[in-house]
Amino acid sequence: MMKIPKKILSALRDDEKFLVAAHINPDGDAIGSAVALGLALESMGKEAVIYSKDPVPLHYTFLPGQEKIRSVLEDALEADPVLILVDCNSPERAGIEGHRFRRSIVIDHHETGSDFGDLKWIDHKAAACGSMVYAAIKSLGVKITKAMATNLYAAIAVDTGTFRYANTTAEVLRTGAELVDLGAQPGLIAERLYETWNIRRFRLFMMTLNTLEIKNDIAITHVTGDMLRRTGAKAEDTENFSNLPRRIDSVKISVLLREIGKGTWKVSLRSKGDVDVAKIAEHFGGGGHKNAAGFRIKADLKSAKEALLHARRKLLRR
Amino acid sequence: MMKIPKKILSALRDDEKFLVAAHINPDGDAIGSAVALGLALESMGKEAVIYSKDPVPLHYTFLPGQEKIRSVLEDALEADPVLILVDCNSPERAGIEGHRFRRSIVIDHHETGSDFGDLKWIDHKAAACGSMVYAAIKSLGVKITKAMATNLYAAIAVDTGTFRYANTTAEVLRTGAELVDLGAQPGLIAERLYETWNIRRFRLFMMTLNTLEIKNDIAITHVTGDMLRRTGAKAEDTENFSNLPRRIDSVKISVLLREIGKGTWKVSLRSKGDVDVAKIAEHFGGGGHKNAAGFRIKADLKSAKEALLHARRKLLRR
Numbered sequence: 001m002m003k004i005p006k007k008i009l010s011a012l013r014d015d016e017k018f019l020v021a022a023h024i025n026p027d028g029d030a031i032g033s034a035v036a037l038g039l040a041l042e043s044m045g046k047e048a049v050i051y052s053k054d055p056v057p058l059h060y061t062f063l064p065g066q067e068k069i070r071s072v073l074e075d076a077l078e079a080d081p082v083l084i085l086v087d088c089n090s091p092e093r094a095g096i097e098g099h100r101f102r103r104s105i106v107i108d109h110h111e112t113g114s115d116f117g118d119l120k121w122i123d124h125k126a127a128a129c130g131s132m133v134y135a136a137i138k139s140l141g142v143k144i145t146k147a148m149a150t151n152l153y154a155a156i157a158v159d160t161g162t163f164r165y166a167n168t169t170a171e172v173l174r175t176g177a178e179l180v181d182l183g184a185q186p187g188l189i190a191e192r193l194y195e196t197w198n199i200r201r202f203r204l205f206m207m208t209l210n211t212l213e214i215k216n217d218i219a220i221t222h223v224t225g226d227m228l229r230r231t232g233a234k235a236e237d238t239e240n241f242s243n244l245p246r247r248i249d250s251v252k253i254s255v256l257l258r259e260i261g262k263g264t265w266k267v268s269l270r271s272k273g274d275v276d277v278a279k280i281a282e283h284f285g286g287g288g289h290k291n292a293a294g295f296r297i298k299a300d301l302k303s304a305k306e307a308l309l310h311a312r313r314k315l316l317r318r
Numbered sequence: 319m320m321k322i323p324k325k326i327l328s329a330l331r332d333d334e335k336f337l338v339a340a341h342i343n344p345d346g347d348a349i350g351s352a353v354a355l356g357l358a359l360e361s362m363g364k365e366a367v368i369y370s371k372d373p374v375p376l377h378y379t380f381l382p383g384q385e386k387i388r389s390v391l392e393d394a395l396e397a398d399p400v401l402i403l404v405d406c407n408s409p410e411r412a413g414i415e416g417h418r419f420r421r422s423i424v425i426d427h428h429e430t431g432s433d434f435g436d437l438k439w440i441d442h443k444a445a446a447c448g449s450m451v452y453a454a455i456k457s458l459g460v461k462i463t464k465a466m467a468t469n470l471y472a473a474i475a476v477d478t479g480t481f482r483y484a485n486t487t488a489e490v491l492r493t494g495a496e497l498v499d500l501g502a503q504p505g506l507i508a509e510r511l512y513e514t515w516n517i518r519r520f521r522l523f524m525m526t527l528n529t530l531e532i533k534n535d536i537a538i539t540h541v542t543g544d545m546l547r548r549t550g551a552k553a554e555d556t557e558n559f560s561n562l563p564r565r566i567d568s569v570k571i572s573v574l575l576r577e578i579g580k581g582t583w584k585v586s587l588r589s590k591g592d593v594d595v596a597k598i599a600e601h602f603g604g605g606g607h608k609n610a611a612g613f614r615i616k617a618d619l620k621s622a623k624e625a626l627l628h629a630r631r632k633l634l635r636r
Binding site: 165166170173176180188191195196197210214248250272 | 479480481482483484485486487488489491492494495496498499503504505506508509512513514515516517520524527528532563564565566567568569590591
């Protein structure tokens with residue numbers, strides 16, 4: 001079982017006003033964790049504002065309670081809440097730098113750390129921040145509702161590739177089973193997560209796959225601003241695009257470069273097994289996990305690809 | 319918990335020689351179930367021949383024990399074994415029609431049935447035949463080895479889309495957790511199942527996606543013999559190709575037509591939620607489950623597609 005620092009539990013139990021903040025470009029783990037924790041705190045009779053600077057991507061809008069998420073801080077700050085960062089560990093990652101909080105709590109499982117936080121609970125071994133939030137609210141004796149269970153199941157599903165990645169342990173599967181007992185519907189959640197692409201997203205996906213280049217064990221695809229315009233898809237639609245080329249046996253790293261401005265690319269890396277792409281991401285000033293990491297680079301497409309291939313050769317063994 | 323007929327357990331306990339047969343065009347559930355049961359019977363000191371008429375598809379060759387599978391019956395028949403059909407319920411489905419057995423046992427979860435079998439255990443509610451085999455060998459007190467656990471985990475993974483389909487219950491997830499405790503490695507198994515496509519298979523997949531047509535809520539793709547020849551891929555490589563177009567929100571049924579001879583097509587249907595494609599398959603003389611079914615049709619491509627669209631309109635409500 002997961003070890004939860006007692007101080008974290010006391011802080012959640014003893015304080016009355018909280019701001020639960022997800023990271024920018026929130027994924028399912030960030031949103032599900034934040035919403036579940038917010039609902040749990042409310043059910044304990046506390047005030048909890050759930051915050052995400054960026055909007056909730058369309059494929060997460062089915063999550064019950066996500067409609068409570070606010071993207072403006074000012075009102076919430078008046079109550080002088082305790083800050084809880086979920087699925088991230090610095091104010092910059094949540095897009096709330098510059099604000100002051102009387103107390104701050106960090107609940108995260110990312111390997112790239114920061115010094116921030118009065119109380120920290122960082123568990124690198126947790127498959128998802130959702131697993132940590134589940135353990136915490138269970139320990140607090142909160143009655144876990146179907147809405148909380150759905151958010152937590154989705155959080156864990158997103159960060160484990162729905163029990164496909166190497167971080168899927170027996171405990172993760174047992175947590176999944178418990179959340180199903182509490183009302184989460186695996187088929188429905190998977191359908192909403194993976195099978196509700198609009199036709200624009202699907203067209204962009206096809207167009208992206210057609211850019212595929214394979215260099216040794218690296219599969220590279222890219223999405224330009226022009227491709228987004230031509231298909232009418234959104235930047236957030238590219239989430240998980242890089243998973244598909246991983247299907248090829250010889251591919252150990254799948255890379256997606258997405259143009260985020262004139263000559264600037266957001267690079268996301270997904271790897272198999274022991275190939276640690278966090279090392280590559282850190283080399284370029286980014287971060288993440290062993291099998292999923294990212295960074296930004298200012299360069300033309302060709303140079304960006306070359307820099308990446310060079311870093312792979314230099315930093316990782318075959 | 320699953321209810322296992324006592325007579326099935328006694329038959330497995332009391333007899334000494336078995337032939338465990340999977341269905342033709344075996345999928346992971348058929349192979350994993352047959353191998354795990356064969357290994358379990360052997361560990362009980364019995365003789366067990368594992369049989370599959372068709373070869374094991376490449377992406378299942380990582381399963382430990384699959385190398386024991388035989389594709390020739392004659393030798394095995396000399397021992398006068400008890401037949402056990404797994405993941406199917408008629409000799410025709412296993413490609414062993416015409417042979418006589420002194421006793422036959424059926425362990426299956428398919429809805430399309432037959433009269434065959436001296437002892438039958440058919441559980442439509444089981445997510446996978448692998449779940450049934452797991453329950454049976456646990457009840458028999460067999461020490462479940464890592465090899466058995468890996469086969470059973472893979473069997474359940476294949477038939478639940480690795481815990482994504484609506485048949486994923488809390489019990490299925492708990493079984494998954496138990497199998498991980500027994501040595502199954504979820505990350506490794508998922509990688510072998512989903513991420514070991516050779517480049518020919520990937521090229522065929524891309525080519526197939528480019529044939530996509532969407533008619534109302536049906537997505538249709540096809541694979542011709544010529545496409546197989548041009549890419550060098552194999553027919554079995556098309557397994558799960560129809561899953562991808564299901565990602566589109568408006569798509570309720572994804573259809574893949576594969577040319578299996580001059581003017582003859584094997585049609586596989588995958589649906590979402592309550593859309594029962596077994597009804598369509600049965601109309602054309604095929605069968606399957608609510609969300610995954612198939613049939614064969616002799617027609618040119620255009621007529622085959624039209625017949626299908628017509629059947630969908632006639633047989634299923636919007």
